[in-house]
Amino acid sequence: MLVRVDAEAGVPPYEQIRVQVRDAVRSGELAAGAKLPTVRRLADDLGLAVNTVARAYRELEGDGVIETRGRNGSFVRAQGDATERAAQEAARSYADTVRRLGVDATAARAYIDAALRA
Amino acid sequence: MRVAPLAGPLASNVIEVEIPSDVFFGGVVTFFVVVVAILGALMWQLARTFSRRRMDDDLARWAQRYNLVIADELVEPLNRYLTLRTRGGLIGLLVVAGPIMTAMLVSLSDSDTPFGVATSIAMFGAIWTSSFVGSLIGGAFGRRAAADAGRSTRTARITALPLSSLVDPLESRLARLSALVSVPLTVLVFALSRAPWTNGRDVVGGMGLGPLAALSVAGAVITLAVPSFTARAQRARALSGDDNALAWSDALTSRSIRDLLAIGFVLTGGSGLIGLVSIGATFPADWRTASLVALNAAAPLGIVLLVAVTVVIAVRSPERHVQRTLWPQFALNPNLDRPSRYSEVSAEADAAGASATRDEPTADAEHRRDAQ
Structure with missing residues (x-):
C-alpha cells in the first residue's frame, strides 16, 4: 500500500496520511495486524518532520484505526x-x-x- | 618440460607427459598476456567511472536493462548510485583477481604449487564473488540519495514487499536448491574421505574437503538470510521521492538482494561442483580407475549444470522482474515483456484499487466536503 503526500495540495500532510491509511483499512487494502512503518522511517521517506507523521499516527490511534504496542510499533487494528x-x-x-x-x-x-x- | 603433477589423492592416477619447452613457454607467455589484458581492462573500466559522459551512457543502458523510465530529477542520484556501485564491483574484482591471477601465473613455473581443478574452480568462484561483494558495498554507499528536486509529491510504501515481488521466485528457488544439494554433498564427501578405506585423502586438487564443506555451509547461511535481508533492505530506501523514485528504489533493492543470492549461489554451487568432482576421494584407495572415471564424468556434468542454471535465469530477464511485477506503468518499452502471471496479479490489485475509488469518494474530496 502506498501513501502519497502532495505538498501543494492545500491539505496538511498529516491529514493526507491519516485519510489514506484510514481508507486503505476500510477497503481492506491494509489488513488487520499489518505493521506500519516507524514514525521516523515514514517521515524520512516522505520528507516530512517526525512530528507531522507522529500526529497522523496519534489521530489514527484516536480513531481506533491503528494501535501502538510500545516498542513493537504500530499495527492496524482489527475493525x-x-x-x-x-x-x-x-x-x-x-x-x-x-x-x-x-x-x-x-x-x-x-x-x-x-x-x-x- | 615436465608438467607439474597433480596434488592430492588422484595424483597417482595421472600419467606424466613430456611437453616441449617452446610450447610450454608459449603457453606461459599467452597466459601472461591474457592476465595483463584482463587486469588492464578492469582498470580501464574503473577509470571510465570518472567520466560523466560514460556514466550517462551506462545509466541509459541500466534503464533499458531494468525497463524503467528515468524522470529528470532522478538522473543525478541514479548516476551517483550507479557510479559507486560500479566502482565497488570493479575494485572488488581487482583486489581479488589481481593476486589470484598473479599466483596462477607464478604457479606455472613452480612445480610445488598445488594448482588443481578444485583450487582453480575455487579461485574463479572467489573472483566472481568478489565482484558481487564489491557491488553490494558500493551500492550501500550510493543509497539514500535524495531525489525530490522540483517535485511536490512524495511516495512511501506502508507495508513491506515480499521477496517474490522483488526477485523472480525461480531465481530464489534455484539458490535454495543449490544450498540444499551442496551442503549435504560436501559434508558427506568430507566425512567419507576420512573413512578408513580412503587412507585419509581429504585434499583434492589442492582443496581441503573440510574447508570446502565450510564454504558450502557459509553459502547456505547467506542464502537463508536473504528473506530477513529483504525486510532490512526495504527499510533503508535507496531513493526518496515520488512514484518513479520508489520504482527505482525497488529495482535497486532488488539488485542488492540478487547480489546476495548470487554470492550464496556461487559459494554453494561452486563448492557443490568441487564436491561432485571430489567424489572419487571417497572411494577405497585402490579403486584408482573408478576415481578417475568419477572425476572425468563429474566435472563436465557439474559445469553443464551450472551453465544451464545460469542460462535459465538469464532467459527470464530477472532485472525486469520489479518493473513487470510492481511498476508496469513506468515501462521504458511497454512491448518488451509478454504479460506474466505476476503482471496479472498486479493488474488485479490495480482493478481492485480502481473499483474502490470508483465506489467511494476520493480521500481529498471527502475531506474537502467535511471541511465545507
Whole structure:
C-alpha cells in the first residue's frame, strides 16, 4: 500500500496520511495486524518532520484505526465486531503462512475458495 | 618440460607427459598476456567511472536493462548510485583477481604449487564473488540519495514487499536448491574421505574437503538470510521521492538482494561442483580407475549444470522482474515483456484499487466536503 503526500495540495500532510491509511483499512487494502512503518522511517521517506507523521499516527490511534504496542510499533487494528475481527486475524495469519511457504497469491486464493466450497 | 603433477589423492592416477619447452613457454607467455589484458581492462573500466559522459551512457543502458523510465530529477542520484556501485564491483574484482591471477601465473613455473581443478574452480568462484561483494558495498554507499528536486509529491510504501515481488521466485528457488544439494554433498564427501578405506585423502586438487564443506555451509547461511535481508533492505530506501523514485528504489533493492543470492549461489554451487568432482576421494584407495572415471564424468556434468542454471535465469530477464511485477506503468518499452502471471496479479490489485475509488469518494474530496 502506498501513501502519497502532495505538498501543494492545500491539505496538511498529516491529514493526507491519516485519510489514506484510514481508507486503505476500510477497503481492506491494509489488513488487520499489518505493521506500519516507524514514525521516523515514514517521515524520512516522505520528507516530512517526525512530528507531522507522529500526529497522523496519534489521530489514527484516536480513531481506533491503528494501535501502538510500545516498542513493537504500530499495527492496524482489527475493525468491526468480534466475529469480523476474528476473521480478519485468521486471514492475516493465513497470508503470513502462504508467504512463508512461497505460495503465490492466485493459488492462495484458490485454496480459500476450495475450502469455502467444501 | 615436465608438467607439474597433480596434488592430492588422484595424483597417482595421472600419467606424466613430456611437453616441449617452446610450447610450454608459449603457453606461459599467452597466459601472461591474457592476465595483463584482463587486469588492464578492469582498470580501464574503473577509470571510465570518472567520466560523466560514460556514466550517462551506462545509466541509459541500466534503464533499458531494468525497463524503467528515468524522470529528470532522478538522473543525478541514479548516476551517483550507479557510479559507486560500479566502482565497488570493479575494485572488488581487482583486489581479488589481481593476486589470484598473479599466483596462477607464478604457479606455472613452480612445480610445488598445488594448482588443481578444485583450487582453480575455487579461485574463479572467489573472483566472481568478489565482484558481487564489491557491488553490494558500493551500492550501500550510493543509497539514500535524495531525489525530490522540483517535485511536490512524495511516495512511501506502508507495508513491506515480499521477496517474490522483488526477485523472480525461480531465481530464489534455484539458490535454495543449490544450498540444499551442496551442503549435504560436501559434508558427506568430507566425512567419507576420512573413512578408513580412503587412507585419509581429504585434499583434492589442492582443496581441503573440510574447508570446502565450510564454504558450502557459509553459502547456505547467506542464502537463508536473504528473506530477513529483504525486510532490512526495504527499510533503508535507496531513493526518496515520488512514484518513479520508489520504482527505482525497488529495482535497486532488488539488485542488492540478487547480489546476495548470487554470492550464496556461487559459494554453494561452486563448492557443490568441487564436491561432485571430489567424489572419487571417497572411494577405497585402490579403486584408482573408478576415481578417475568419477572425476572425468563429474566435472563436465557439474559445469553443464551450472551453465544451464545460469542460462535459465538469464532467459527470464530477472532485472525486469520489479518493473513487470510492481511498476508496469513506468515501462521504458511497454512491448518488451509478454504479460506474466505476476503482471496479472498486479493488474488485479490495480482493478481492485480502481473499483474502490470508483465506489467511494476520493480521500481529498471527502475531506474537502467535511471541511465545507
